[in-house]
Amino acid sequence: MKSVSLSLLPCVLALMQCACSSPKTLPALMVERLNWMDDVAMAKQVKSLPITDPVREAELLRTMTQRGVAAGLKEENVRRFFTGQMQAAKVVQEEWLQQHPQGVTSYVMVPDLKLTVRPALDGIGQKMIASLATPRSPAASAEILVEAVRRLARAGYSKAASQPALEGLEAGLAP
Numbered sequence: 001m002k003s004v005s006l007s008l009l010p011c012v013l014a015l016m017q018c019a020c021s022s023p024k025t026l027p028a029l030m031v032e033r034l035n036w037m038d039d040v041a042m043a044k045q046v047k048s049l050p051i052t053d054p055v056r057e058a059e060l061l062r063t064m065t066q067r068g069v070a071a072g073l074k075e076e077n078v079r080r081f082f083t084g085q086m087q088a089a090k091v092v093q094e095e096w097l098q099q100h101p102q103g104v105t106s107y108v109m110v111p112d113l114k115l116t117v118r119p120a121l122d123g124i125g126q127k128m129i130a131s132l133a134t135p136r137s138p139a140a141s142a143e144i145l146v147e148a149v150r151r152l153a154r155a156g157y158s159k160a161a162s163q164p165a166l167e168g169l170e171a172g173l174a175p
Contacts, residue, residue: 026131027148030165031155033085033124037092039111044093045103046110051093057086064125071133077172081132082125084168091161132172141173 044051061082068078104110111117136144148169152162 024147026128026144026169027151029124029128029131030085030148030169031151033121033128034088034092034155034157034161034165036117036121037089038096039117040089040113041093041096042104042108043110043113043117045097045100051090051097060086064129067126068129068132071129073129073133077174078129078132081128081168081172084164084166084171088161088165088168091164092157095158095161144173145170
């Protein structure tokens with residue numbers, strides 16, 4: 001049975017690379033990550049936590065940069081990509097708090113940051129790195145940027161949130 005599994009490994013790897021190289025993958029992951037930010041803002045509001053956590057942000061940026069470099073990406077590109085995504089996330093959280101100054105009603109289930117949200121975001125981050133590490137032409141990078149603009153707009157994100165995400169994406173796709 002092991003020989004069957006090993007013989008399928010090249011096919012599985014090819015499918016994974018194909019999935020990560022689609023021009024829709026990285027923009028979809030960006031939107032998926034931002035979609036979690038209402039839950040993040042809600043959880044932070046309930047626990048009276050600030051939106052900005054410099055220690056956590058530095059740790060996350062360091063981890064993602066290390067993972068990106070290990071995947072063959074330039075350190076500066078990874079750092080700038082995730083800095084943009086984190087800035088966009090903070091904007092979305094701030095917008096949520098402005099729209100919900102009194103918080104949420106008691107019947108709303110607030111997700112746990114450590115047990116639910118952060119593991120999900122970590123998984124998305126790893127997929128983002130895999131997608132960034134996929135070789136592509138400049139034309140394909142331009143197509144990804146166009147797709148990201150379209151997806152962020154379709155998801156209803158403000159220009160204030162979309163702009164840093166797109167700037168980060170552009171930096172992440174740089175040669």
